[in-house]
Amino acid sequence: MPVAGRPTSKDVAQEAGVSQSTVSLVLGGKWSGRVSPATARSVRTAAERLGYRPNQAARNLRLGTTRTVLLMVPTLTAPFFGPVYTGAARVAARHGFGVVVSTWPDGADGPAESPFPAPHEAIDGVLASSMPAVALDRFHGTPAVLLDSGPDSDVPTVDFGVAAGMRAIAAHLAGLGHRRFGHVAAGVDQWTFHARAEALAAEVAARGGTLERSACAIDVASARDAAQRLLARPDPPTALVCDDDLIAAGAYKAARALGLDVPGEVSVTGFDDVLLATALEPELTTVRLPAEEMGAQGMTALLELLDGGRPAPRVLPGRLVVRGSSAPPRAPVL
Amino acid sequence: MPVAGRPTSKDVAQEAGVSQSTVSLVLGGKWSGRVSPATARSVRTAAERLGYRPNQAARNLRLGTTRTVLLMVPTLTAPFFGPVYTGAARVAARHGFGVVVSTWPDGADGPAESPFPAPHEAIDGVLASSMPAVALDRFHGTPAVLLDSGPDSDVPTVDFGVAAGMRAIAAHLAGLGHRRFGHVAAGVDQWTFHARAEALAAEVAARGGTLERSACAIDVASARDAAQRLLARPDPPTALVCDDDLIAAGAYKAARALGLDVPGEVSVTGFDDVLLATALEPELTTVRLPAEEMGAQGMTALLELLDGGRPAPRVLPGRLVVRGSSAPPRAPVL
DNA sequence: CCGACGGGGTAATACGTATGACTAGCGCGA
DNA sequence: TCGCGCTAGTCATACGTATTACCCCGTCGG
Structure with missing residues (x-):
């Protein structure tokens, strides 16, 4: 012994x-x-x-598979990725796979320095969420599925219909009578935000409205400042379209700082429908993205890929959720 | 070839x-x-x-180590665990280790059914956060460190000084003049919530105040209902002490539903100081827990354990952060 | 001129598992 | 009686790597 x-x-x-x-x-x-x-x-x-x-290492070697998939996310701090994981893990478990999560080993220090895998990359495949496409180089030949990163010709993808979602927001606000829009935009180089900006601009233009844009980081303070810049302009927007719910929270703060009622004097919309959306007062009009479904569909596609298949790109529609933060412009209180 | x-x-x-x-x-x-x-x-x-x-599996087998550590959390949806991961990953990287995250393979279905490791458990050690201690059985002999799970005689631990934090909240509110307290308590069987409840009760009793308790799940709607039950009582509390920030958001909603101003007519406090705390209006008085530090200290302890050491238990103090949600009771508006 | 030595590389092996090939015993039908 | 098939196992091997022990050869000190 x-x-x-x-x-x-x-x-x-x-x-x-x-x-x-x-x-x-x-x-x-x-x-x-x-x-x-x-x-x-x-x-x-x-x-x-x-x-x-x-001994897992031994059986992994012998079997030539780890039955483990890596979910790669830009940050674990964002509330968005929890449900993605849940959906992926649910599908994976059904097929005897496990899911582990990690962020870039390099943190904020930019792309990889070592050409070899980090120790935790003893995996069969990768679900890469909200990545700049170039980052995929890290995985060399590892089977991968891109989530929320835009269409790609080489790699299977699962995306949200963010363009349609953003158009729905613009249409909703226009339907309420808004004509002057402000876009509190996430200054982050991710496909989803580019898509959101583009769709908003197109829809507003199509309806003959005006659109001002102010960029910020994805945090409350930065968003507040950006929103405040928009509201401080002459002839300010009557509706602030925010790139996500957290940014919308910043817009609330800006409005309050200027003594403007939401939604009485300025409407605010978010995007994603995370927990925060219903914690705010008034509750936030936003677009619900089926994050858990994205995790599930992504895992399904990855399993298909591991089976030698060629999974088709998938697009998951968002859904406009109208709550208390949007109303007709300058609603008379009387 | x-x-x-x-x-x-x-x-x-x-x-x-x-x-x-x-x-x-x-x-x-x-x-x-x-x-x-x-x-x-x-x-x-x-x-x-x-x-x-x-091939990682082969080198893991050969070297007898994976240089990978598993961070086990109850749920990835809670915003609390992002920083824990960040801190752990930072320390780990410095020692050539990787960190992967996972939740219980069984999800909400209760404890393990299979006595053997899930596929992703090809790891050198475990950081188990916010766990019922019994759940550790899963890991058999795997070196483990318990985070935020209370003291333990067998396993190294890293905990927050939640009792001191809760006493600080009670002291702060008492100092403002509050005497009738309501505790909106998370009805979750985790050490941290037991410790919070106990400390609050002790401190209120020591100061001769009264304390009513109402339990809820950790979501806004459930918290709102629980808070509303407290506020609807005859002789209602003038301060609602909530078990975490999300629950405090529910308390805000309850107050507003009853037409009560925060903090003018009722003070509200949270716990944890997650992002939400400053997104709310007014910003939330709460206790900041050094989550990232917990991750870092936990990883340090685990590395020490893997080195054959006997890491001492660590306790990380929280810090009271006074913001706009707490004020003297029945503040005259005039 | 011979032995020691060291630079530069190779052969062999072990890590722990899963599995295909093989075998010893045995009952049974022809 | 012989061979066949079935049961209940064992033997040997391969997965891909890291490392130890070894080996060849040129050089140098004596």
């Missing part, structure tokens, strides 16, 4: 008085007709007694 | 006209004095040309 180190299948074999192969057969579950029930039982109890757990 | 499958070090060796050992020597970096610069260069270019990346 080894002093240090976990017991191996060989130890179990010795303890049970059988060969290592037999242990493997029994514990692998494929022993029907090969091992007698009595032997199987004695192997099981021996394994139990020794606290045996198979 | 193999049709399928990634190139191995043997392929690289053949391409460079050397032995597999040499490839391993060169790429392992320990070749000083063993391999001539010329050979090393030719190996490198061969590896580059073939797009070689070492």
Whole structure:
């Protein structure tokens, strides 16, 4: 008996008085007709007694697969990725896969420096969410599916219909009578924000409205300042279209700082419909993105890819959720 | 040349006209004095040309370590765990470790059914956050550190000083003149919430105040209802102490539904100081917990444990952050 | 001129598992 | 009685890497 180190299948074999192969057969579950029930039982109890757990590295090597998928996200701080993980993990579990999450090993320090995989990359495939496409180079030949990163000719993708969602917001506000729009835009180089900006501009233009734009980082303080810049202009917008819900929270603050009622004097909309949207007062008009569904669809596509298939690109529609933060412009209080 | 499958070090060796050992020597970096610069260069270019990346499973098996640590959290939806991960990953990277995140494979279905590790458990150690201690059984002999799960005699722990934090809140409110307290409590069986409740009760009792308690789930709607039950009582509390920031958002909603001004007619406090705290209006008085520091300290302890050490339990103090949601009771508007 | 030495590389092996090939015993039909 | 098939296993091997022990050869000190 080894002093240090976990017991191996060989130890179990010795303890049970059988060969290592037999242990493997029994514990692998494929022993029907090969091992007698009595032997199987004695192997099981021996394994139990020794606290045996198979060495994953060895079985990964032998099987040539880890049955593990990596979900890569830009940051874990954003509330958006929780549901994505949940959806992916649900589908994965159904197929005997596990999901682990990680952000770029390099943090904010830019792209990879080492050409070799980080230790945690002993995986079968990658779900890369909200990535600049170029970042995929990291994965070399690893099967990958891009989530929320825009169409791609080389890699299967799952995207939200953000353009349609943004057009729905513009249409909703225009329908309420708004003509002067402000866009509090996330100054982040991700496909989704480019798509949102483009769709908003197109829809506003199509309806003959005006659009001013102010960029910010994705945090409340920065968003507040950006919104304030818009509201401080002569002839300010009557509706602030924000690139996501957190930015909308900043817009609320800007409005309040200027003594403007939401939605009485300025309408505000968000995007994503994260938890925050209903925590705010008034509750936020926004577009609900089916994040969990994206995780599920992404995992489905990745499994298909691992099976040698060619999964088709998928687009998941968002849904406009009208709440209390949008109203006709200059609503008379009387 | 193999049709399928990634190139191995043997392929690289053949391409460079050397032995597999040499490839391993060169790429392992320990070749000083063993391999001539010329050979090393030719190996490198061969590896580059073939797009070689070492098989992690094989090297894990050979080295007997994965240099990967698993961060286990109850849910990824809570904003709290992002910073924990960040802190852990920062320390880990400094020691050549990677961090992956996962939630219980079983989801909400209760404890493990399979006695063997999930596929993603090819890891050297575990950081288990906010866990019921019994759940640790899953990890058998895997080195583990408990985060935010209370003291433990068997396993190293890192905890927040939540009791002190909660007492600080009670002291702050009492100092403002509050005597009738309401506790909107998370009805979740985690150490941290038990500790919060106990500390609050003790401090209020010590100061001769009264305390009513109402439990809820950790979501806005449930918290709103729970807060509303407290505020609807005869002789209602003048201060609502909430178990976390999200619950405080629900308390805001309850107050507003009853036409009560925050903080003019009722003070509200949170806990954790997540992003939401400053997105709310008024901004939330709360206790800031150094989540990133917890991740960092936890990883430090785990590395110490993996080194054969016996890391001492650590407690990280929270800090009261007074913002606009707390004020003297029944503040005269005049 | 010979032995020691060191630079530059190779052969062999082990890590722990899963599995295909093989075999010993045994009952049974021909 | 012989061979055949079935049961209940065992043996051997391969997965891809890192590393230890070894080996060849040229050089240098004596």
